[in-house]
Amino acid sequence: MIKSEALTKRFGQTTALDHLSTSIEEGCIYGLVGSNGAGKSTFLRLLAGIYRPTEGSLTINDAPVYENSKLKQDIFFIPDEIYQMPGGSMDSMARIYSSLYSNWSTERYTELIKRFPIQPERKLSACSKGMRRQIAIILGLSCMPKYLLLDEAFDGLDPVIRVAVRKLIADDILQRGTTVLIASHNLRELEDMCDHVGLLHGGKILFQRELSELQQGFAKIQFVAKPLPAREEFAKQLDIISFKTSGSIAEMVVRGNPHEIQQKLERLHPLLCESVPLTLEEIFITEMEAVGYDYNNVLF
Amino acid sequence: MTTTTSSSNPTNSEKLFDRQMLRLYVNTLRQNILPMLIYTVCLLLVTVFPTFSQGNSVDPYDPYSYSVSASELNTVNYVYAILCFIIPVLVSTMLFHYLHNRLSVDFYHSMPVSRTKLFLSRYFAGLTFLLAPLALSSLLCILCQQFLYVPLLSAATIWQEGLGNLGIWLMMYTAVFTFSCMVAVTSSNVIESLVYSAAINGAVTGIGVIFISYSNTLYGIRVSADPTFMLSPYGVIARIIDDVYNTRSLVVSLVWLVLAILGVFACIWLYRRYHSEWAQQWGRQSIFSQIMKLLAGFLMAFILGSSVLEPVFDNRVLLTIVSALIGAPLGFLLVEGATGKGFSSLYKSAKFIPLAILVCMICPLFLATDGFGMVSKVPEAKDVESVEINHYSDIIVYARYYYDNGSYTYVSARENPVLTTPEGIELIRQLHQNALEEQDYQGLKGNNIEFTYETSHGEITRNYSFAESDLPLLLELYCQPEFLQQTQPVFFYQPEVLGSVTVSDCTTFPAGSIKQENYAQLLDAVRTDLLTMTSDRLLDYTADPAVGYLNWNIKQKTTDPEIEVLLKELPYDRSTLVIRSSYKTTLALLSQWGFEVESTEQLSKIDSVSILMPEYSDVSLNLGLAYSNEYYPSYIKNEDQIKWQLSDPQQIEQVVAAASPIRTSVACHPLYLNFTNESGEEVSHRLYIENSTLLSILKDVQLPYLLSSSELNDILSPLTESNWNYAHWMEQDEVFDTQTYWSVAEYARQNDLDWFSGKTPEQLNAMEQTAFYEPGEGFPLYSNYASMMD
Missing domain, CATH: 3.40.50.300 (P-loop containing nucleotide triphosphate hydrolases)
Structure with a gap:
């Protein structure tokens, strides 16, 4: 070892x-x-x-x-x-x-x-x-x-x-x-x-x-609902790492077991709720963002 | 918590010299075979072929057409020496070049090989690269010499000399290479490796020579740089290059070989502490690099001070201060720039620049304090065990050659007496004290004497010029029994080595030969008489005139091995002892044997007497009681010589009677008694006569005036200035040309010099007539004088 x-x-x-x-x-x-x-x-x-x-x-x-x-x-x-x-x-x-x-x-x-x-x-x-x-x-x-x-x-x-x-x-x-x-x-x-x-x-x-x-510890969720709940609503139940919305669609990366996350989100009665595992690259970027090392800090 | 900084791990123990080591060694040889083959071929070309050519020009069966000594065979030593400065440094850098590149250092240090093994395999490969071609070259040269020089030189001599040289070079190459490896395994780039390797192999000698150079600018100080050459490999090579194979070189080389062996352990220790991340770094700051920069600053300050700035400053203290202020930072920055590939890391090391300046300030401080009080130190009499004297005078001519194994070898005369008596030591101390009071910094005033005290604290050597006022002390010194016994040839002659002893009368004509069975008795008598000489009579040929001469001739060859040994050890060749009237024992003995040396019968055989102007060597003071010069007619027949010829027998008799065999002051003319010897040859004997005496005898002959020693003192200072360059050899018709030149008297008047007191009318007249000085141009007459006394 x-x-x-x-x-x-x-x-x-x-x-x-x-x-x-x-x-x-x-x-x-x-x-x-x-x-x-x-x-x-x-x-x-x-x-x-x-x-x-x-x-x-x-x-x-x-x-x-x-x-x-x-x-x-x-x-x-x-x-x-x-x-x-x-x-x-x-x-x-x-x-x-x-x-x-x-x-x-x-x-x-x-x-x-x-x-x-x-x-x-x-x-x-x-x-x-x-x-x-x-x-x-x-x-x-x-x-x-x-x-x-x-x-x-x-x-x-x-x-x-x-x-x-x-x-x-x-x-x-x-x-x-x-x-x-x-x-x-x-x-x-x-x-x-x-x-x-x-x-x-x-x-x-x-x-x-x-x-x-590692992959089991993160989930990328696509959530569709009308009306779309606010981020705070989601945050009550989920450990949100990133959250984006576009109309009625919310895309979020959440830390936790994907199956448990799916179950929690079902309670919000979405029109659509899909969960996919993150790639290693996405996990890397996510974790780096958490420690302040993200592309938003890179000047172009 | 454990760290892995220590490599003393039980699992790490391994056999050092195993197959893996052998394979590493072979791989290293293989990787570098091409450059080393090229080097070997070049080495053979520059050593073997010249040796062959040199030897090919010799006819070994005709020893009279060419003579050679064993040491002359090895002119290739110069090649080996030059290469020893360069090649080991290059080889070490080449073999450890992998440490200068990140990729290669990763490669080698990731391998399952200990650093010790990695180092040793390359170290031994380096030794192979260096020593194998050297040995091959030497052996081929020896074989050439054996083929070409025997029987002129014996094979045993050739092999002994050749193998001796080879042994010493093998050791010195090993030393230089080892210390270069020490640097190579700590350096980050090629420049560092090369520069620092050269520095480590010569720095100590360099610093030592610099300090000794500064010391020797101090008044009277004479420190030999010889010991400092032994303190570094480069210094040793520079010192032994002219005579490689001798006992001292062997001992010194062995010492450096031992240091090199210890150096191998140091190399391993250093290499194991080498950090791989140092590779390819430029300007890495380590204590070693800072020391190197300080040394560079010191060296640059010295170079500036002794070359560029030296003509600008008269004051040595100011010179060294300015040199330090400019040179120290300059040297520092040169090394910084070279090893740092620029000055990007200067901000880290800049703080050491003031330190470099401070280090260099030791030099002006040293000079300003007269070597920290060294100049004015006169050892106490009670501390002095002995004092060795080196007087640069005619004693040196008592040298000889002897024939040995096909060549003539020069043996230098014993010219350095050692005084141990309190009287002798006290005389030297008085002379020393006088010199300190005289403060003759330019060394113009007198004879140059060097003496070395042997004290309980070590040796102290001083070198001074002594003024005319010190002459009485010098005469007293020269009459010390210890001095006489260690300088006069008769004290070294033994009856067995004498070939013949002839007697000449007071006119220098032969009066007969001494029988061999009387040699011992004669030597005893002469020695007894010499030891009675006193300082008041030494140069006073009026009070104690020369009444005859004993000519001692040494055997040149012998078949007796015991006598051969005596001849080899004999420091003197033939000499002529002046018999003074006070040598009662000797005169009585000669009279007993029928020699009437005081007879002047032979005076009539003198055809003429040539009176010449003194030359440079004639200005030297000679306090000897014997001499060994013989001159031939061709010398005085030289048309360029300024001379006066006497053929009147009465004048000749007067002049010869007033002459002395040895010059008694600087104002002496050489005299040549010209006659035809029994073999029909025209020969000359040389005597000297005081200018004042000559003027009083030859009142009808126009003769020049010669300056006394005190008068020479007055003009010596101008002589050392630039107008010295305009001095020229006098022609005969210029001697009395007072139309073109100022006369001696005019010069004295123009310069308000008191040269007229105590002079005879003849002297005053001669002063008015003798050409001396061309205003604005210089001193034509005295162009042959460099100082009052040599």
Whole structure:
């Protein structure tokens, strides 16, 4: 289990992570979302052993990560920007990784090469951004890690490769119980892949839970009635996050169990009352608005 | 709550030198193989081929056509030295360049490798890159030399010299590389890595040299910069470049190798504290970077003060203050701009600029307080254990060469006597005190003497020019038995090393040779007589005239190994001892052996006497009791020489009788007694005669007036000004050209100088006739004088 306690990381005067405490179970696909500068990449780099925590602790199975080369054998980090080793190719990188990771699987590497349209001897400098990301994923999976850390995992990948990568990761989790952490702004993709989500803002975890549970905690309601009750009428019974009206139609986002919300609204005798679950993106925006981080504050 | 700042984790224990380390090492070699191959090829081109060419020009079977010593073989040391300044710094920056880029540092630090292992694999790869080509180059050069120089030099000598050099370079390259790595694993960008690596490898020496330079501008202070060169790797390289393989270099290199080994641990410690987020940062403020900027400010202040601003300010204190005010911020900002890629972070570090200025203000304070009181310090007699004297005079000519293994080696004379007696030490203290009172900052007034006190607190070295008024003290010093025994050649000669000893009469003509079995007895007698010399007689050849000469000739070669050792250790070559009338023991012995040195029978053999003008070297005061100069006719036949020829036997006799073998003041003419020797060669012996004496003897000959030492003192100050550049060599017909030039007398009158008191009529007449000064142009006659006494 990945566990952090009061994890803090400062860069000079800037606090990237501020007493972040969380735990991530083994075998889950954890989506790390957050605003720009929330600390997602910092958290991943701490987990990869690149950064040293300023305060607090970060452990995997009760062992600290930093300068723990034995533990790092089970961790593979794919950053948002892939390093191009001068004069390197996928094969030369594979040689390096195979010499460092004791779990390196040449069979897996060979198998993955066949699946992806990449020439292993091609120089990295001659590869596109997407191709380098594919290479990183191939190499990472070939290291057979227990913990796969992905920062903007699918950035630059075409839709076909995205699907392939998602499938590979899912297979890995199923077969080997790999724990995957993905930091991304592509919430739609995360929604399809992840079973756990954590929202970071200002260096702290705003919330973290199972995706299904998260989605069950919000409802988007379309309510039609003549006359339409005032917002206050609704607010008596519901925890309203956002409320818009257009004539006889009210659209509102409400926190709570959608089924219970539906039941409460039926008492108001609507002409129409429909409830749909929020997407992760909508949840993200909603929660961000709650902490004052919304697009209305962005000047155009 | 636990933190992960410590890496002492039980699960983290790993074997350091394992297959993973080997693979990292090999990968590093592979990644950087191309630049290193290029470097190796270039190194071989600039070392092996020149060595081969140099050796190819030698005929090893003809030692007389070319001589070479073992140390001369290794001119490639200059190449190794230059490369040692540069290549290790570049290699360290190259190998740890991944720390300067965020992407690469993420890559390497995310790998399941400890930082220790990561560092060591690259460190050893760096050593391989540096030391393997060096060793290959050296070995190939040695092989070339063996092929080309044997039997001129033995193979053992070649290999010993070559491998010795190689060992020292291997150690110094390791040292420079290690300290560069220390910087590389803490720096955020390439500029920092390069600049700070160079600084750390030379800063201490640089600072030391600067302080010593300032110290040596203080009156009388002489501090050797030599020790400071040993305080940094760059300093060591600069010091040993001319003579790499010797005991001192070996010891110093070993010390630096040990420091380098300790440095490896420091590197690991520093690297483990390196924060990955530092990568690619420009202008990162750390205590190390601030120290570097302070040092840069200090260095810039010194550079400005000793170059650009130096001609502007006469006052040294003011010069250093202005240099500090301008140079300190300038140096600081230069490093700030270079390592910060601009001045965006200047607001963070600007507060250190006043500190840089303050640090530099130590220099003017140092100068204003005369080195914090160092200048005026005269050690107490009770604290002085001994004092070593270095007098820059004719003693230096007592040098010799000896033939050793195919080459002639110069052995410098023992010119630094060490006095331990209270009397000798007190004389030096008095001279020291006089010099402080004299305040001759420009060093114009007299002989230059350097002495080093050995005290219970350490060494104190001072260097002063002594005025004419100190001559009595100097004479007393030179007559100290300790001084005589450590400077006069006869005290070093042993009967076994003497090839021949001949006697010359008072006219310098040969009077015979001493038998070998009498050498020991003669040496004892001479030594006894020399130790009776007193200061009042040393330069007074009237009271204690020269009555003859003993010519000591040293064996040049021998097959006796014991004598060979003695010859190698002998500091002096041949010399001629002046026999004074007071040397009773010696004269009695010579008389007993049938030598009548005081005879003037040979005077008639002198064909002529040439009277010359004194030259620069002739102005030097010589307080020796012997000399070793021999001149040939071609010298005095030089048409450019200003000279007067005497051929009248009566004049010759008078002049020779009044002459002395050694110049007794600055106003002495060199005299050359010209005659034909037994082999039919035209030769000359040199004597000296006081100008005043010559004028009184040769009243009918128009001769110039020579300035006395006090009169030279009066004009020395103008001589050091710009019109010194207009001085020129006199021609014979210009000596008495008082139409074009002011005469000596006219100059004295125009400048209100009291040069007329106590002069004889002949001298006064000569002063009126001798050309001296061209108004607005300078002193043509005395262009050969640089100071009163050398």
